[in-house]
Amino acid sequence: MADITDEExxxxxxxxxxxxxxxxxxxxxxxxHAIAFRFLGNRPDAEEAVQDAFTxxxxxxxxxxxxxxxxxxxxxxxxxxTCLDRMKARxxxxxxxxxxxxxxxxxxKPQDAAxxxxxxxxxxxxxxxxxxxxxxxxxxxxxxxxxxxxxxxAAMNMHVKALEGLLVRARxxxxxxxxx
Amino acid sequence: MKDDLKIRLKRWQIxxxxxDLANRxxxxxxxxxxxxxxxxRLSRALEAALTDWTYGLAYKMASIALIACxxxxxxxxxxxxESLSIDIVPLALGTEDVEGMEES
Numbered sequence: 001m002a003d004i005t006d007e008e009x010x011x012x013x014x015x016x017x018x019x020x021x022x023x024x025x026x027x028x029x030x031x032x033h034a035i036a037f038r039f040l041g042n043r044p045d046a047e048e049a050v051q052d053a054f055t056x057x058x059x060x061x062x063x064x065x066x067x068x069x070x071x072x073x074x075x076x077x078x079x080x081x082t083c084l085d086r087m088k089a090r091x092x093x094x095x096x097x098x099x100x101x102x103x104x105x106x107x108x109k110p111q112d113a114a115x116x117x118x119x120x121x122x123x124x125x126x127x128x129x130x131x132x133x134x135x136x137x138x139x140x141x142x143x144x145x146x147x148x149x150x151x152x153x154a155a156m157n158m159h160v161k162a163l164e165g166l167l168v169r170a171r172x173x174x175x176x177x178x179x180x
Numbered sequence: 181m182k183d184d185l186k187i188r189l190k191r192w193q194i195x196x197x198x199x200d201l202a203n204r205x206x207x208x209x210x211x212x213x214x215x216x217x218x219x220x221r222l223s224r225a226l227e228a229a230l231t232d233w234t235y236g237l238a239y240k241m242a243s244i245a246l247i248a249c250x251x252x253x254x255x256x257x258x259x260x261x262e263s264l265s266i267d268i269v270p271l272a273l274g275t276e277d278v279e280g281m282e283e284s
Binding site (some may be wrong): 014016018021022025026029030033034037046047050051055058060061062063118125139144174178 | 191212214
């Protein structure tokens with residue numbers, strides 16, 4: 001299984017090979033779920049988005065061209081578009097004052113490391129989610145998924161220079177919000 | 181190069197996916213029919229037709245029959261060639277003058 005590349009598996013998937021498709025799902029599920037979770041902020045939505053994205057991979061496998069892009073690049077593009085569609089479709093949740101109180105630094109120091117970690121995590125989540133759409137995608141792919149700039153640019157269907165511009169602006173905003 | 185912002189961002193904790201998610205996704209996706217673009221279907225059919233003589237045999241036989249019919253129809257419809265006069269045969273053979281000289 002390890003010797004076979006994703007691109008070779010996708011050739012089999014395009015010919016209707018269900019076992020190859022299950023392998024593709026197994027290999028990319030965790031990273032796909034992580035991307036969707038960071039986009040959508042909760043597990044049920046993330047799982048549905050990943051399911052939709054993999055369904056598209058199965059249905060449109062014949063369109064994948066290994067000469068044009070790596071599988072991961074193609075998949076991330078499908079997944080990020082699916083997440084964006086879901087975000088546009090849903091009603092924005094009303095701000096939860098209690099949650100914000102929990103995140104904002106109070107006079108008292110966090111009682112333990114777990115609470116501090118939770119607050120830190122929530123702060124980062126809100127900072128990243130406050131970024132404009134394309135900056136957020138750029139940050140997700142380059143900083144969380146460790147994609148190279150050319151790979152992320154290909155996944156976002158844009159020039160590398162444009163991606164670098166997005167990252168510069170995103171870093172500036174994140175540093176302001178996170179107080180770095 | 182150490183990137184403090186990147187290290188800090190990694191502290192964002194995310195929940196693990198459900199244990200049966202991979203199976204659920206595969207089962208859901210495999211219920212759908214694969215969509216194959218027309219250009220790919222056409223190229224696959226052409227490749228099969230050229231490599232496997234039994235592929236699309238009915239279509240191949242029908243195509244041959246159709247081509248034969250068109251050939252016969254055109255053959256019957258086109259004007260018949262005028263039959264060669266026997267007089268021009270020596271001319272064509274280049275023997276007319278020789279015979280004429282012999283007679284004179």
